[in-house]
Amino acid sequence: MTEAHPDEALRATLRWYADMGLDDVIGASPSDFSTWQNRGPVSAPQMQRKAPAPPSTMTNMSATQRPSNNARQTPAPVSGLDAPLPTDEAVARAQALAGGCESLAALRSAIQGFDGCPLKPGARNTVIDDGIEGAPLMVLGEAPGRDEDRIGKPFVGRAGQLLDRMLAAIGHSRFEDEMEAAYISNSIFWRPPGNRTPTRAEVAICLPFVLRLIELAQPKVLILVGNTPTQALFDSVPGITRARGLWRAHETSAGQVIPALPMFHPAFLLRQPLQKRLAWADLIEVRKKLKDA
Ligand code: URA
Secondary structure (H helix, E strand, O other): OOOOOOOHHHHHHHHHHHOOOOOOOOOOOOOOHHHHOOOOOOOOOOOOOOOOHHHHHHHHHOOOOOOOHHHHHHHOOOOOOOOOOHHHHHHHHHHHHOOOOOOOHHHHHHHHHOOOOHHHHHHHOOOOOEOOOOOOOOOOOOOHHHHHHHHHOOOOOHHHHHHHHHHOOOEEEEEOOOOOOEEEEOOOOOOHHHHOOHHHHHHHHHHHHHHHHHHHHOOOEEEEEHHHHHHHHOOOOOHHHHHOOOOOEEEEEOEEHHHHHHHOHHHHHHOOOOHHHHHHHHHHHHHHHHHOO
């Protein structure tokens, strides 16, 4: 009997891994999970919006002195595969970089060059935005999935196709076409392994860039799809089932107040098609708000 060539054995092992669903790179180097300790909840740096305290001040505050935020008190989703803990310095670096960008183009290069997010080494692409700059409508999603990571653009998979149809239903499109313009981005710029929910720490690190993106894009109306963008922009929000359909006001650090509507995420609507009627009601609200803007 002839022995299999080593390459063929390796290929067979990889095929077997892929068949078992192990098709994600989750780190730059191998790790022996059997030696991992349970790290407990992630102690994320505070999500910082307007006028954030310098990281050293935050670090020195006692728990009772810190700004209260229900979302922050909930333990972050912790999987055994959590990336290394982010630091306040990563948030501070993101703030400094984002604050120094005066255009979307400059901001894109700053995000591309930023190495402070622990998701970056496991992602193929940095996924930032798509659509028309200066559009009156901006959609903020959660994080890139598999297709977005492969292609490098937000919302290009099945959920993205549904999002495009939802926007078209109110006469908007991210493409150069006859419709009104739309602009699309996410709360996180790198794919979380296995499409898990981003941790609060990962959201906090990307947030300064997201806030600057909104500030520079200057939309008239924001749609926040799902829990992640809603909780990234607003303190003390309930889950999306209760938050959806209720207008909130996002104020940029330049003082622009932008009406923001939390809605169900299109990926959720693909799984729960009956909820599309609520999404439709929300879209009609968005259309009305854009008319008045
Ligand atoms: N889901 C998101 O929230 N964003 C994407 O870009 C793709 C899927």
